[in-house]
Amino acid sequence: MQEPTFLILTALAAGPQHGYGIITDVVQISGERVRLQAGTLYAALDRLQGEGLVATDREEVVDGRARRYYRLTSEGEARLATEAEHLRRNADTATSRLRTRLRPAFSIKPAASREAGLAMVFRSAT
Numbered sequence: 423m424q425e426p427t428f429l430i431l432t433a434l435a436a437g438p439q440h441g442y443g444i445i446t447d448v449v450q451i452s453g454e455r456v457r458l459q460a461g462t463l464y465a466a467l468d469r470l471q472g473e474g475l476v477a478t479d480r481e482e483v484v485d486g487r488a489r490r491y492y493r494l495t496s497e498g499e500a501r502l503a504t505e506a507e508h509l510r511r512n513a514d515t516a517t518s519r520l521r522t523r524l525r526p527a528f529s530i531k532p533a534a535s536r537e538a539g540l541a542m543v544f545r546s547a548t
Contacts, residue, residue: 423505429456430466431475431494431502438479438493441467467492475501 426448433439433447444467445458458466470476475498479491494502 423501425452426456426458426462427466427470428502428505428509430458430463430470431498431505434476434492434494435499435502438491440489440491444492470498474498 429448429451430444432451433444436447439447441460441463445460445463448456448458467476471478471492474495476492477495479493481488481490483489
């Protein structure tokens with residue numbers, strides 16, 4: 423699943439939203455990294471509706487303009503939960519491997535090893 427799709431489904435997990443609300447929520451959820459254009463969002467929503475992951479919740483007229491609200495379907499909830507679990511496991515693996523990589527092979531402090539080395543030199547010289 424592409425990140426924009428994941429973020430759209432995540433936005434709808436909080437409840438039904440209209441297009442502008444989804445766009446705003448995606449910006450917030452992504453820490454301002456993802457900014458969807460209206461055309462991109464509506465194409466994605468059409469695709470997600472076709473896949474049965476999203477459905478139209480209701481329509482209303484605000485200031486003379488039609489506003490359509492979208493909601494996550496039960497299939498959409500299941501797919502989002504599965505994807506979130508995959509991402510969590512992958513993130514856990516990455517974090518674990520980074521910890522292993524960043525951990526020194528042995529834990530002698532540099533100052534202590536210098537002192538021990540100097541002590542050995544002086545002992546062998548006497």
